[in-house]
Amino acid sequence: MIEFRNIEKSFFGVNVLKGVSFTVPPGQTVGLVGENGAGKSTLMNILGGNLPPTAGEMFLNGQPYAPASPRAAENARVAFIHQELNLFGNLSIAENIFIRGFPRKFPWVPWIDQRTIRVRTRQLLEEVQLARSPDTLVEQLSAGERQLVEIAKALALDARLIIFDEPTTSLTSRETDRLFAIMARLRERGIAMIYITHYLAHVQQLCDRIVVLRDGQVVGAGEKAELPIERMISLMVGREITQLFPARNTKPEAEIALDVRGISQPGIARNLTFQLRRGEILGVSGLMGSGRSELARILFGLDPCATGEIVLNGQSLVGLSPRERIQRGLAFLTEDRRAEGLCLEAAIADNAVLVSLPQFARGAVRLVDRNRCRSAVDKIREAVKLTASARSEQPVKTLSGGNQQKVVLAKWLLNEPKVFILDEPTRGIDVGAKYEVYRLINELVARGAAVLMISSEVEELVGMCDRILVMRRGEIRDTVSPHEFDRERILRAALHDGSIA
């Protein structure tokens, strides 16, 4: 059906896919599993025509297949069901299915043949067992129903290959069962499927074959019987540790810096409780969509929480704005440095003093003391080891990723935070810069600050943290202490469904 032959992909010299080869036989369902960053999305983007491969070939039914656009992939009858659905809420089900090309009543008049699209949609909805009128607006459907509309869309294309990317994350268990029943029927009809998910039990339940990716390579492939859940996990984690971590000479103190008691928010967080001590680095592990970044946003006051208590050095933070939380010593490095962490067009110096600017204001009219500002920037540049070649007046966007991240850190360090939340602090930066970031984190806790470090890289957490919380589906599933640090245990808690364990 579809064959990947030695697919390679590199971004800016970094190899993301290193010679991936596997086959999806006709009418079979292949489960594609791997940690975040293993290369699953990149591979699927290549399959869907969003990205060209750097090297390698794909064959669809024996024919060379190299889609130049998503449209080309569709024309080859390859359909995608993404986690974020591509539906228009303001249009009806029928219109969503036919938006690419409406059948016309008369060939030369642009008049939609309403009867045809209704009849056709009704048939498709029957196939996916969705009991809704074709005229229902999509925004009135539940998440599960929308998913079924996406599948109906794929069927309308007469797809030969359907790729499901984490289709169950926003579904109730009943909706999930219904989805699986429909997938089983699609399989009987001879449609090949690729199923990507973190729920390994689902992979075992649904798939004929399983392919495990790690670091852009296929590390295991075979019939599902050959790859039970335990085997999949150990294949996924078998990564060599290449990163070095700076030594730390301080230990956590007894005093509690941040006390989080029972934070809950419907659909986002369930009864999150933990304590962060002065001088401690507490890691948060979990897959994308596990609620780790959402936890950070709640702690910082960007998102609401329905119940629960957040106490910073004895003061409750509930009801305070992010600004007031910053004044009380909280800092938050976001996972999206370019969009949320920096003003890219502005100068390094302006970015660095952004948070602490009020401290540099002077006199009755509160003008900024530029001399003091400049000397503070010079000092903090030194501390974060920003590249000497960059002038402070230079726009931040001209810096490398690592140096940009140092500017973000400088911005918060100038405010001397007591509790620093770091969300993916080393994402997209090179090994040398990572080491610098680790060193800065260690220095920060040595001075008595507390750090909550969220990361997709388990090695990083194991190398840096005093304890690690593991989150899944908005819950803390496990708390791991240093003597039990074990990638497999962490991954199992992050991946595994409670019902299976």
Place this chain on the structure above:
Amino acid sequence: MSSSSSSQLGLRLLNQASLILFAVVLLVFGVLSPAFFQPANAVNILIQTSSTGILAVGMTFVLLTAGVDLSVGAIMFVAAAVGGKLILGGWSLSGVLVVMLAIGVVYGALNALFITRLAIMAFIVTLATRYFGRGLGLRITETRAMNLPDSFYELGAARILGVPLPILIFAGVTLVAHLVLTRTPLGRQIYAVGADVEAARKAGINTRGVLFVVYVVCGLCAAAAGIVSLSQAPAVSPSFGNNREFMAIAAAVLGGTSLFGGRGAVFPGTVLGAVLIQTIETGLNILNVNSYLYPLIISGVIFLAVLLDAVRSRVLARVNRRRIFVEAEPT
């Protein structure tokens, strides 16, 4: 579950807000003045609505794509200025009308070119072309008021089967616009682009083409609104069409069209909004309210309309909020 269904209920109410508002306005004026409910008054309101109504129909196309066109008043002015010069220069009425409509199309195409090809924000582009149009119109008219011959006036006074021509034109424009938006691929694609440009592009829709068409339609409607306006008062003054864009936007938004794109309708929505604004004005007139108060009252209504739109968007965002797990279903 219960919170989401109450949001759905709120959403439905908000979607009917213009209708509710209209009923309230009718009731208030009806109670205050018995003269208000006479049929002659209804016809009068419709005639006076027609120019702004046509303008608002064109504006609805643009707003549906989450854009805006601030130049429509200027387009009216330029078309009227050129039309006035030509008819005073001895052109036939039909020739003049064709030229005026063509000016609307070209002007709209110009806006569209800047917006789609140079990727400049619609707000900025049409703000610039608004000033350009007003300047151009003043130059053509040499800043003097132009009184037009009776041919325009006869157009406005004409009746077909007893229905005044301006109302017929308004009804015709509304009908065509409504059918285009609801029954043609282009219309549905306009809604898709307004809901999510990126998703529309991924679905293979020619988003630039769609945007181009909506600005051309808006320009064409502006020229037509200019013609209808001239037929009611056949004179081109230096302030002709000035600030009419805001009335058009207000009418569309009052009728439930969202400034955030993707939501709204020409019928009944925008038509209702336009009639509502005119009804308030006429009602205040009948009640002999100090005319200096009109702008204050109209501004209050516009504010209410935009507020409703904002509230509706927020409710919608709450309904569609991303969730990472689903609460256990009650068993």
